[in-house]
Amino acid sequence: MSTSSNDVESIGNEIEDAEDVPLTGRIAARPRPATVWLVGVLLLVAVEFGALLGLIFELLLTIAGLLPGDPAAGLLAGAASVAAEIPTLLSRETIPNGGYFDGGAWVNTFLGLEPMYAWALRVVLVYAYTFVWLAWLWRGYQWFRTHYRQVDWTPRDDMVGRLQGHRWGQFGLIVVVGFLVFALFAPAVSPVTAQDNIYNPYGNQFQYYSETTDSVAQTSAGVANLQSTSKGIPGQNVGPLSYDDFGRFHPFGTLTTGKDLFTYMAYGARISLLIGLSTMLGAGGIALVLAMVTAYYKGLADLATVLASDSVQSLPFLLMAILATVIFRGTWLDSTYGGAPLLIVVFTFFYWPFLWRAVRGPAFQIAEQEWIDAAKSYGQKPSVIMRKHMIPYVVSYMLIYASLSLGGVIIAVAALSFLGLGISPPTPEWGRIIAAGQPYVASPSWHISLIPGIMITLVVTGFNAFGDGIRDAIDPQSGGSEDGAAAAAAGGGGG
Amino acid sequence: MSRWRYFLKRVLLMVPVTITGMTIVFVVIRLGPIDPAAAIVGMNNPEGIARIREQLGLTQPLWQQYIEFMVDLLTFDLGQSWVIARGTPAYDLILIYAPRTIWLGVWSVLIAVVVGIPLGFYAGLNPNTGGDYFASFGGIVWRAMPNFWLAIILVAVLSQSQELLGFSWESWIVETDIVTPPDLAFFTEPMGLLTNTSAWTNELIAALKAVAPAALVLGSASMGNEMRIGRTAVLETINSNYVETARAKGVPERAIVWKHVFRNALIPLVPIITGEAFLLIGGSVVVEVVFAINGLGYLFYTAIQNADLPLVGSITFIFILVLVATNILQDFLYTLIDPRIGYE
Numbered sequence: 001m002s003t004s005s006n007d008v009e010s011i012g013n014e015i016e017d018a019e020d021v022p023l024t025g026r027i028a029a030r031p032r033p034a035t036v037w038l039v040g041v042l043l044l045v046a047v048e049f050g051a052l053l054g055l056i057f058e059l060l061l062t063i064a065g066l067l068p069g070d071p072a073a074g075l076l077a078g079a080a081s082v083a084a085e086i087p088t089l090l091s092r093e094t095i096p097n098g099g100y101f102d103g104g105a106w107v108n109t110f111l112g113l114e115p116m117y118a119w120a121l122r123v124v125l126v127y128a129y130t131f132v133w134l135a136w137l138w139r140g141y142q143w144f145r146t147h148y149r150q151v152d153w154t155p156r157d158d159m160v161g162r163l164q165g166h167r168w169g170q171f172g173l174i175v176v177v178g179f180l181v182f183a184l185f186a187p188a189v190s191p192v193t194a195q196d197n198i199y200n201p202y203g204n205q206f207q208y209y210s211e212t213t214d215s216v217a218q219t220s221a222g223v224a225n226l227q228s229t230s231k232g233i234p235g236q237n238v239g240p241l242s243y244d245d246f247g248r249f250h251p252f253g254t255l256t257t258g259k260d261l262f263t264y265m266a267y268g269a270r271i272s273l274l275i276g277l278s279t280m281l282g283a284g285g286i287a288l289v290l291a292m293v294t295a296y297y298k299g300l301a302d303l304a305t306v307l308a309s310d311s312v313q314s315l316p317f318l319l320m321a322i323l324a325t326v327i328f329r330g331t332w333l334d335s336t337y338g339g340a341p342l343l344i345v346v347f348t349f350f351y352w353p354f355l356w357r358a359v360r361g362p363a364f365q366i367a368e369q370e371w372i373d374a375a376k377s378y379g380q381k382p383s384v385i386m387r388k389h390m391i392p393y394v395v396s397y398m399l400i401y402a403s404l405s406l407g408g409v410i411i412a413v414a415a416l417s418f419l420g421l422g423i424s425p426p427t428p429e430w431g432r433i434i435a436a437g438q439p440y441v442a443s444p445s446w447h448i449s450l451i452p453g454i455m456i457t458l459v460v461t462g463f464n465a466f467g468d469g470i471r472d473a474i475d476p477q478s479g480g481s482e483d484g485a486a487a488a489a490a491g492g493g494g495g
Numbered sequence: 496m497s498r499w500r501y502f503l504k505r506v507l508l509m510v511p512v513t514i515t516g517m518t519i520v521f522v523v524i525r526l527g528p529i530d531p532a533a534a535i536v537g538m539n540n541p542e543g544i545a546r547i548r549e550q551l552g553l554t555q556p557l558w559q560q561y562i563e564f565m566v567d568l569l570t571f572d573l574g575q576s577w578v579i580a581r582g583t584p585a586y587d588l589i590l591i592y593a594p595r596t597i598w599l600g601v602w603s604v605l606i607a608v609v610v611g612i613p614l615g616f617y618a619g620l621n622p623n624t625g626g627d628y629f630a631s632f633g634g635i636v637w638r639a640m641p642n643f644w645l646a647i648i649l650v651a652v653l654s655q656s657q658e659l660l661g662f663s664w665e666s667w668i669v670e671t672d673i674v675t676p677p678d679l680a681f682f683t684e685p686m687g688l689l690t691n692t693s694a695w696t697n698e699l700i701a702a703l704k705a706v707a708p709a710a711l712v713l714g715s716a717s718m719g720n721e722m723r724i725g726r727t728a729v730l731e732t733i734n735s736n737y738v739e740t741a742r743a744k745g746v747p748e749r750a751i752v753w754k755h756v757f758r759n760a761l762i763p764l765v766p767i768i769t770g771e772a773f774l775l776i777g778g779s780v781v782v783e784v785v786f787a788i789n790g791l792g793y794l795f796y797t798a799i800q801n802a803d804l805p806l807v808g809s810i811t812f813i814f815i816l817v818l819v820a821t822n823i824l825q826d827f828l829y830t831l832i833d834p835r836i837g838y839e
Contacts, residue, residue, distance in 0.1 A: 311515035318777035441651035
């Protein structure tokens, strides 16, 4: 597993150290790898510190906006603008792509590059940054294993080892990470900001090179958008990887409204991710608590939960979601962030039975183990037994089904928005552009519907592959017990 | 516990499940922020609202409304439509719209089963070959595609079929539109098959062609699932001890595959096939809207869009019944084919 000198050292350490030296003590005994790793982390955080603070304040602002009276809004907004002033490596200020052509050369773009290359450079750097992070975390885990962990082997090592040989799971991991980065770094990877291009296009002036007058002119993004629409006619189409008449680069082309599709999708990924993760946290939490209670107490508690979950599952999920979005139209659940809170509540309500069903079996198996009996007779409280002796075994199963169901949630959100329900404009959402591009699928403006659809398929496949990978890593013998997983994956309810 | 007692217990459980499910619907419709009466006549008409409230029984105390709601539905007194077809009994509306959905559903199950299971079995019998990889990967991607997206792509491809595929879908075999409800009138006169054979079969083919693309889309997720489960099930049984034994005894390979492998591999496919009911009912809205098949999903969608909440409640009740019945069917099939049931 590791080199022999390391082994000798670590065995020596083990003998030297008492049984229970806390991690801080072990680090103090050999500070070098930990220090190097920590310095690396600090460096990685430092280059993106402004963006990190901005993200935190934006999140706090959204939460504060949900509370009545909007407390501390001014304070938070002020803090957010201060955070925006901190220079960050991967921002459009450091590597700008929004310049103009003055007849001879590009002005205001990064190093005078064409906007296309400036933008591509930024995207490549964003992804490189992420993968450096991943590599550094992996390195940290390895150092922890060789230098600080007291035992030579844990069952987790085998899981990690199996995942290392699992190409399909790794493909899933890469797609999932790619999607997370796309959503988290939306302001950095999109060629224009959502504020300037989608929410408030008329409040933003920019310069461009006008061919007719052969000089640099000024216009607002709103006016420019109206002349960069994609409407399926050769003259009225800005396809993928092309410039519009105003020197703006569109990696995925433009929408029927002339807005930038790539920007729209990056911000749309944020809302899909928010709803998907919140739903899985909510439904997973409910399912985990219920699985513990039913496995520990059995009997009536189990029967009541079976009844409740079967009742929820007897309702047609997508239809009830449609009903709920109409019934709660106009309430605060629906008017905040395009209606995301409402969808989270509805999806949580419909997804916990799937997740509970999935972990009920493993939870019952664990509850039968001798060490649970031992803990009981030792006089440990039920809550402690559940937390310390049962949850750790069940939680990895939960991860499998959460990953498989997340794809279903993403599809369901898109399907609702496709029908004109779900997320309301102007908040970007993938399903709504697919609907907008529907008349143009077989025309030069095919990109409007096709690209978001392919992206959804890719992301859902990625989450499924990732779930498969974790399942095979946790339990290599479980190849056959796929039926539950398939049901969960199809839980999107036919969106 | 014997197998049939286990089955009986499952069936009995379905009674409280149905009632709880309907209670949830009642809570959403009657206690939600929308007043069904105001939704029907509009906010600016106070007398109208009062009159409709009276007619809908919304002036009664809540427990009485609840009992009435449950008793009405459970005795199949489904009320009437208030907005989209004012005064028409919901029962009649459902009878008009349901056949198209059933027609669509039957074909989507058939297409998925006929394509998905053989492909899965083929992949399982030839693991890790090019054909296996192609089928497995295709199944995974096929399953991940959103129905609504697949539907609009298919509509676009078919409407350009002359240029893209080299033949015109609309005039292929019989003349049909691409997005159109199937005309099921021929079912009302089955004797036409004998008296007027060619016209009758033409109508049958036209009705089939009208729903075929929609059925393909609706069955897509299940097709992928059936393929994957079929593959793993075959792989698992083919490596099991009893197959080894049969092989050692000298049972011919053909008999092993058909008698020992396929029959056992079908067991894990049962919940996938019955589970299609969920996908069909959920997906019916999206697919029927895109393909303009005015079936139950479309009726439900229109009823909701027009705030015809009493009708929505009745249709949901029908859907719950279908899903509960499918669950019972699944338990029944399990009890019948899998002797391990009830011994967990």
